[in-house]
Amino acid sequence: MSRLIRRRPSRVLRRAWRALLPLAALLAPPLQGCDDPTFTEPAFPVSAAPLTVPPSYAVWWRVTEQCAGRTGDFAAVHWYVIPGVSDFKVGGESYNGYWWLGGNRIVLAGGSVDDGSLVRHEMLHAIIGHDGHPHAYFVTRCGGVVVCAVECRTEAGSPPTGSPAAPIVDASRLDVTTQVAPDTVSIHA
Numbered sequence: 001m002s003r004l005i006r007r008r009p010s011r012v013l014r015r016a017w018r019a020l021l022p023l024a025a026l027l028a029p030p031l032q033g034c035d036d037p038t039f040t041e042p043a044f045p046v047s048a049a050p051l052t053v054p055p056s057y058a059v060w061w062r063v064t065e066q067c068a069g070r071t072g073d074f075a076a077v078h079w080y081v082i083p084g085v086s087d088f089k090v091g092g093e094s095y096n097g098y099w100w101l102g103g104n105r106i107v108l109a110g111g112s113v114d115d116g117s118l119v120r121h122e123m124l125h126a127i128i129g130h131d132g133h134p135h136a137y138f139v140t141r142c143g144g145v146v147v148c149a150v151e152c153r154t155e156a157g158s159p160p161t162g163s164p165a166a167p168i169v170d171a172s173r174l175d176v177t178t179q180v181a182p183d184t185v186s187i188h189a
Helices: 010-026 056-068 117-126 135-141 151-156
Strands: 078-083 088-092 093-095 097-100 105-109
Touching: 056 117, 056 135, 097 117, 105 117, 117 135, 135 151
Parallel strands: 078 105
Antiparallel strands: 088 093, 097 105
C-alpha cells in the first residue's frame, strides 16, 4: 500500500497562481461577490457619462478603506454620472448611486456626486468586491461613514440601539482634548 505524500507547491508555482488569480476574476465576473450563480447584473444605464473624479474622492476612498479594514485599487474604479437627475432606475428600482461588479463601475445621479456618505457607500462595494450589504461592513465597521438606507438596511439590518441603562452625562462634565499626530502637517495637492 502506497501513501500519498502531499508537498507544498514550489515558490515559483505559488507565484504563478497568484499572478493568474486576477485573470480568473476577470474571466468570471458574474460569479464573484455573488452567492447566486444564476445572478446577472442589471443593464448599465445608457445615459451614464464618464465622471471626472473630484480630488475629495481619493480622501473618501482612504476613509472607506480604513473603516472596512481592507484595501482596494481606487484607480481601477470607472466612474460615471447621469447628469441632471436626482435618481435613476436600475432593474426597475430607483437609486442615487450603484456599483457594477462587471467593469468595476460606479454610477452616480448628478445630484449625488457630492454626497460623501453615498459615494463612500458605493466605494465600499468596490473595496469589498460584493454587491450585497454585509452587516459586518455596512453597519458594524462603516456605519456612520457610509449611508445605509432602504435596501441596504433590509439586507444588513439596523444598527444596534443604545442601551436604555446608558448614563446621561452633562457636557460640562466632559474633558475633551485634541492632539494632531504627527505634529507637523503638510498638504500635498
